[in-house]
Amino acid sequence: MKILKEIYDYREMIFTLVRKDLRGRYLGTALGFLWTFVNPLLQLLVYNIVFSFVMRSGIDKYYLFLFVALIPWIFMSSCLTGGSMSIVGDSSMVTKIYFPREVLPIAYVTSCFVNMLLCFIVVFLVVFISGIPVNFAVWPYLLPVMAVEYLIGLGIAFISSAVTVYFRDLQHILGIVAMAWQFLSPVLYSIDLVPEQARPIFMLNPMTPVITAYRDILYNAQAPTMQTLTMAFFFGILVIVFGFLLFGRLKRGFAEEL
Amino acid sequence: MVIRVNDVRKKFKIYHDKGSSLKERLLFTKRYNFGEHHVLNGISFQAERGESIGLIGENGCGKSTLLKLMTRIMYPDSGSIEIDGRVSSLIELGAGFHPHMSGRENIYTNAAIFGLNRAEINMRVKDIIDFSELGEYIDSPVRTYSSGMYMRLAFSVAINVDADVLLIDEILAVGDANFQAKCFEKLRELKAAGVTSVIVTHDMGTIEKFCTQALWINDGVVEASGNPSDVVRRYLAFMSDKHFAQAAAREQAPEEAKSQPENTEQDPDEPMDTSSKAVKRFGPRHVEITGVDMKNGDGVSRTVFLPDESVALDIHYKVNKPVEGYVFGYAIHTMEGVNVSGSNTQLDNLNFTDVGESGYIEVEFEKLPLVSGRYVLQVAVSDNNGRVMDYHTNYTRFEIISEDRGVGIARLSRKWSVVSDDA
Incomplete structure (x- = not known):
């Protein structure tokens, strides 16, 4: 509990880091901040070419089906891979100054989250342009879903950043892990495509209910089921608590390992 | 008691062949090749509000490690360190500075690292700028600063964050003589205001003049503690004896090595001029x-x-x-x-x-x-x-070793007095 208060006391440091990260991310590039939008759009284009023209999925307005899941997924993927570097990458600070170490992954995840929110502006635009029915009544559900995803992302970043300090190889392995995780989450396909007997296993993936919820709200224009929301909430709490405790244990050795 | 250090122990692993990759960790667990270096072997001390503890000891005796444990950059293997209130450490000054940002922006980021929120920083920013004597340069990027300006800014932030406890490692090398004097003045002021401090320094004059208690650490244990003058005297006597023993050991080196004109056993701190x-x-x-x-x-x-x-x-x-x-x-x-x-x-x-x-x-x-x-x-x-x-x-x-902070070579005993014409 004391550590939570301390992190709160260090909120200014978190804001400063987030601001610096957002400002510095595309510093010196020609398109600058536009990259925030261009990158996901290009990814969308690639996936769309593959799954709408080559391996036809038969899903109506596949680009939208994919887009509403891809943006939340990119956030989670950067929490895992980029988040793993949040301690190692700031080793000079960690070995020299005291501050609650949690600040670094929190700042990184928050900056990714802000990025995701900005991308959602584009998502909303695409939703309107696509001409599918829009049900504003269910949009408020986005708030708890995003909050839960933030918690999962933070928990994941706690774990990957702390473990990477001890096992540097992890930063290379995580690229593959992220890819596997993406294909095992219903980002490119619908959970209904998964064979019935394998579905319980897929339900153990914290991202399954989150992605399903986003898609329900924005693509299917309906409220997520109570089961989806409960599962998402349950995973959110589980991952953040586990990540926080693990980080708390491992952080004591950071300065010596770096 | 503001600071309670209780039986703190710390050892470091010295890897002869450190591997931190997964493969090495998994495959070579048995072949893991390291020694242990016990740096602190049970240190205990306490400090009350407004006290100044001076840590002295040879290089490598563990005093800097103790300070690092107190800042919570590292954690002890056993024992406990409890400090009440906000801690400001003047150890790695300016470690969080961003070279491309201006001095003013760096004040905000740096103070944030000490746990201040924006309102608190706003209240102090003027004091910090005044203390740093940077004037108009405060809005220039830090990368354009001289090292002296850099240290002055870093020191000004660290000392103005309203800490309850200050941890200081050899800060007295900050800036020119004037700025040093000002730092001392500030430290004295803070001490009078009830700020507790722990100071690591090799300057015995500082210990004797400024500290209320000295702690001599030798081989990871407290060799002596208490009245600064007494502890300093004992420490100096010990160092001198040690120096002598080393000189005696060198005497026993082979005769011809000694009589060679060039000095083969030159100390690293020997003046490196040709003479x-x-x-x-x-x-x-x-x-x-x-x-x-x-x-x-x-x-x-x-x-x-x-x-x-x-x-x-x-x-x-x-x-x-x-x-x-x-x-x-x-x-x-x-x-x-x-x-x-x-x-x-x-x-x-x-x-x-x-x-x-x-x-x-x-x-x-x-x-x-x-x-x-x-x-x-x-x-x-x-x-x-x-x-x-x-x-x-x-x-x-x-x-x-003298408490006299006068400069030059000779130490003239002196007495100052003012005779004002007003009277």
């Missing part, structure tokens, strides 16, 4: 200086002296071939090679025609009124006609 690399000893040695003993007022051999104690110099000689009269002399030089003082028996109107085969001649100084620092002792013997028999240009070095 010291040159001849260390010359002369035909019909009369030979076999050794010199520097002793303090108690007759104990020392190489570190307090400024007010008497010092005796015993020059041991051996006559290999009698010469015409014997003149013994000494000279004290600064490390830069400035002759501070020197004389010989002839200049002092003493005439020795027969001194036997061997013995020693003693010269006693009531005190050595020199400023703190290291000095080089030269000794020589010649005959009455000034023909040098044996000349040691760098016989030994000794150190004067």
Whole structure:
């Protein structure tokens, strides 16, 4: 509990880091901040070419089906891979100054989250342009879903950043892990495509209910089921608590390992 | 008690072949090759509000590790450290600075690292800028700063965050003499206001003047603690003895190594000018200086002296071939090679025609009124006609430790008074 208060006391440091990260991310590039939008759009284009023209999925307005899941997924993927570097990458600070170490992954995840929110502006635009029915009544559900995803992302970043300090190889392995995780989450396909007997296993993936919820709200224009929301909430709490405790244990050795 | 340090122990693993990749960890767990270095072996102390603890000890004794544990950058293996209130550490000053950002922006990021929120920083930003004396430069990027400006800014932030406890590691190298004096003034002010501090320094003057309690750490345990003057005296005596033991060990090195003109066993901190690399000893040695003993007022051999104690110099000689009269002399030089003082028996109107085969001649100084620092002792013997028999240009070095912060070489005892015309 004391550590939570301390992190709160260090909120200014978190804001400063987030601001610096957002400002510095595309510093010196020609398109600058536009990259925030261009990158996901290009990814969308690639996936769309593959799954709408080559391996036809038969899903109506596949680009939208994919887009509403891809943006939340990119956030989670950067929490895992980029988040793993949040301690190692700031080793000079960690070995020299005291501050609650949690600040670094929190700042990184928050900056990714802000990025995701900005991308959602584009998502909303695409939703309107696509001409599918829009049900504003269910949009408020986005708030708890995003909050839960933030918690999962933070928990994941706690774990990957702390473990990477001890096992540097992890930063290379995580690229593959992220890819596997993406294909095992219903980002490119619908959970209904998964064979019935394998579905319980897929339900153990914290991202399954989150992605399903986003898609329900924005693509299917309906409220997520109570089961989806409960599962998402349950995973959110589980991952953040586990990540926080693990980080708390491992952080004591950071300065010596770096 | 604001600070409670209780039986703190810390060891480091020294990897002879460190592998932090997964493969190495998984495959070679058994072959893992490391030694253990016990840095702290049970340190306990406490400090009350407004106290200043001075940590002293040799390099590598664990005092900096203790400070790092207190800042919570590292954690002890066992034992506990409890500190009440906000801690500001003046250890790695400016570690969080961003070179491309302006001084003002860096104040905000740096103060945020100390746990201040924006409103709190806004309240202090003027004090910080004033204290740093950066003036208009405050809005220039930090990368354009000189190292002195950089340190001044970092120090100003660290000292103005309203800490309850300050942890300080050798900050007294910050900026020029004026700024140092100002830092001291600020520290004194904070101390009076009830701020507790822990200071690591090699400057014994600071410990004696500023600290309320000194803690001498040796081999990871508290060797002595309490009144700063007493602890400092014991520590200096210990260091001097140790220095002596090392010198004695060197004496036993093979004779030829010693008589070689170039100094093969040169200390790393030896002044690296050409003169010291040159001849260390010359002369035909019909009369030979076999050794010199520097002793303090108690007759104990020392190489570190307090400024007010008497010092005796015993020059041991051996006559290999009698010469015409014997003149013994000494000279004290600064490390830069400035002759501070020197004389010989002839200049002092003493005439020795027969001194036997061997013995020693003693010269006693009531005190050595020199400023703190290291000095080089030269000794020589010649005959009455000034023909040098044996000349040691760098016989030994000794150190004067003084509370006097005056500069120069000589330490003149003085008294200031003001006579105002107004009266």
